[in-house]
Each structure stands twice: as structure tokens, then as C-alpha cells.
Amino acid sequence: MYRKISAIVxxxxxxxxxxxxxLYRVWDDLLIALQNSIPAYLVIGTIICLCAWWLRGxxxxxxLNNLSYEVSIMASTACIFVSQTVxxxxxxxxxxxxxxxxxxxxxxxxxxxxxxxxxxxRVFDIxxxxxxxxxxxxxxxxxxxxxxxxxxxxxxxxxxxxxxLLFMGKFSSENxxxxxxxxxxxxxxxxxxxxxxxxxxxxxxxxxxxxxxLVCVAVVxxxxxxxxxxxxxxxxxxGNLVKAIPLTPGGVGTYEISLAxxxxxxxxxxxxxxxxxxxxxxxxxxxxL
Numbered sequence: 001m002y003r004k005i006s007a008i009v010x011x012x013x014x015x016x017x018x019x020x021x022x023l024y025r026v027w028d029d030l031l032i033a034l035q036n037s038i039p040a041y042l043v044i045g046t047i048i049c050l051c052a053w054w055l056r057g058x059x060x061x062x063x064l065n066n067l068s069y070e071v072s073i074m075a076s077t078a079c080i081f082v083s084q085t086v087x088x089x090x091x092x093x094x095x096x097x098x099x100x101x102x103x104x105x106x107x108x109x110x111x112x113x114x115x116x117x118x119x120x121x122r123v124f125d126i127x128x129x130x131x132x133x134x135x136x137x138x139x140x141x142x143x144x145x146x147x148x149x150x151x152x153x154x155x156x157x158x159x160x161x162x163x164x165l166l167f168m169g170k171f172s173s174e175n176x177x178x179x180x181x182x183x184x185x186x187x188x189x190x191x192x193x194x195x196x197x198x199x200x201x202x203x204x205x206x207x208x209x210x211x212x213x214l215v216c217v218a219v220v221x222x223x224x225x226x227x228x229x230x231x232x233x234x235x236x237x238x239g240n241l242v243k244a245i246p247l248t249p250g251g252v253g254t255y256e257i258s259l260a261x262x263x264x265x266x267x268x269x270x271x272x273x274x275x276x277x278x279x280x281x282x283x284x285x286x287x288x289l
Contacts, residue, residue: 034275037222042283045218049287052211056080059124059204063117066191069109079103084288088250112180116187120201124192126244127158128205132213133237139230142265147234150241165189212236212284216259219280223272227263235262239277255281 057077064071071079079099086095100114109117133151137143168189173179192201213236220227239258243251259277264270 032271036224038224039222041218041222042279045215045222045283046287048211048218049215049284052208052215053077053081053287055204055208055211059201059208060117060121062197062200062204063120063191064103064107064109066194066197067109067113067117067187069103069107069113071103071107075106081288084250088252088285088288091249092246112184113187116184116191119184119188120192123158123161123188124201124205125209126154126241128202128209129237129240130154130158132206132209132233133241136230136233136237139228140234140266143234144265147238150238154241162193165193209236212240215284216276216280219276219283222279223276225268225272225276227266227268231263231266235259235277238262239281250285252281252285 054073054077057080058073060080061071061073061076064076079102082102083095083097083099086098087093089095096118099118100109100111103109103114103117104111130151130153133147134155137148137151165185165188168182168186171182173182191197213233216232216236217229220232236259239251239255239262242258243255245254247254256274256277259280260270260273263273263276268276
């Protein structure tokens with residue numbers, strides 16, 4: 001019992017500790033930045049964020065449709081909201097499996113197909129984020145070497161994964177566990193590897209993440225900052241790639257510090273960089289809640 005409790009409490013404490021430390025370091029400057037902010041842009045950011053979530057629901061509706069399940073856009077969006085909300089509470093993105101249970105209970109989606117739909121969504125997300133980051137690198141100078149590593153690895157892994165999917169259907173196994181893995185890979189291929197699926201899911205993923213970046217642009221504008229668009233793109237990319245490593249619930253703390261570091265490298269004042277990072281993630285999480 002204590003292990004289960006500590007598995008939730010410890011990552012949560014770490015997340016809160018990181019954000020609290022960031023705010024404490026620049027508290028006085030934060031208050032000044034808040035006084036000079038333009039709240040109207042927060043409303044704009046919220047509207048953009050809602051549009052991004054609706055588009056995520058539509059994309060997930062397409063993924064499920066490719067697996068031969070008719071789930072409405074409203075229901076698919078609701079599934080994402082519920083699972084992401086749970087991810088804000090528990091570590092290791094365990095909230096994603098709530099979505100699998102909902103789909104099984106409401107639409108009789110098999111557990112393997114539920115997992116497959118999650119994998120398709122995650123692969124397109126991470127690959128798209130890394131791709132946008134790779135483009136942004138051409139327009140940003142003095143980028144640390146580890147930025148390149150963090151961006152290139154998902155791109156290479158994504159290409160290898162899609163090549164692997166091409167050969168699915170040619171392998172079989174009598175081993176129960178290997179057979180389950182092969183079944184999931186075959187379902188992933190069915191949901192994502194047709195020409196139509198690649199175009200639709202790929203294009204929608206790019207739009208989703210551009211909208212996510214525009215939310216941050218609204219927050220930046222709210223604090224009357226002039227930060228190059230490529231730097232904002234790179235900050236969001238690094239923040240989300242770091243957040244993909246499930247160290248804290250919802251990536252709280254690790255996301256903020258990644259954004260603040262990236263903005264800091266571009267010469268943004270530490271207090272403003274911290275505030276932009278915290279408000280950006282807080283806005284997205286509050287919309288989810």
C-alpha cells in the first residue's frame with residue numbers, strides 16, 4: 001500500500017518542488033511582469049487551446065474509425081480529456097489506460113485495439129513535434145548539443161517504427177506474448193499506414209501542434225515580449241519531448257523548466273521566461289480540467 005501511495009506522492013512532490021523553486025528564484029520580478037501583462041491574450045490562448053483539443057478529438061475519431069469503430073467526435077474528445085486529466089494526477093501516463101477501459105466499456109473496443117489507438121496517437125504526436133523542432137533548429141543559433149540529440153532520436157525511432165510496420169502480417173508466433181505484440185503492431189498498421197491515414201493523421205498532427213505553439217505565442221504576447229517564432233517552436237518542442245519521459249504527473253515541472261531554459265538561451269529575462277513557461281502549461285492543464 002505504501003509503495004502505491006509513494007508512487008503517486010513522490011513524483012507529485014517533485015513536480016510541485018520544481019515549479020515552486022522556479023517561482024521562488026524570481027518572485028519579485030514575476031510580480032512586476034504580471035502587473036504589465038495584457039489579460040486579453042489569455043482569453044485568445046484559451047480559445048486556441050480549445051480548438052486544438054477539438055482537433056485532437058477529431059483525429060482520435062479518425063484513428064478509431066480506421067479500426068472499424070464508430071465513435072463520435074464528442075465522445076473521442078471526452079475520452080482524451082478524461083485520460084489527460086488522470087495523467088495530471090498519476091505518474092507514468094497511466095491515465096492513458098483509462099481511455100482503453102472507457103472504449104472497452106462503451107464501444108466494446110478490444111484492449112489490444114485500445115492500446116493500438118493510443119500508440120498511433122503518441123507516435124504521430126512525438127514524430128510531428130520532433131519534425132517541427134528539426135525545422136526550428138535551422139533558424140535558432142547557439143543551440144546546445146543535447147537539443148539535437150533530443151530531437152533526432154524520436155525522428156530516427158519513428159522512421160524505424162514505420163518501416164517495421166511495413167513488414168507486419170508476414171510474421172507469426174505460437175508464443176502467446178509475442179502473438180499479442182504482433183497483433184497490436186498489425187492493428188497499428190491498419191489504423192495508420194494507408195496513404196489516406198498518413199495524409200490525414202500527419203496533416204492534422206501538424207495543425208494540432210501549431211495550435212499548441214500559438215497558445216504559447218499568445219502567452220508571450222500577453223507579457224509584451226518579442227521572442228522569435230522559431231524560438232517559441234523550439235521551446236514547445238523541447239518541453240513536450242522532455243514531458244514525454246513520464247517523470248512527473250502531466251510533465252508538470254519538467255515541462256516548465258525545459259521552456260524556461262530554452263527561452264533563457266535566447267536571452268529572455270529569467271523571470272519572464274519562468275512566467276511564460278508556468279502560465280502556458282497552467283492554461284493548457286486548466287482547459288483540460
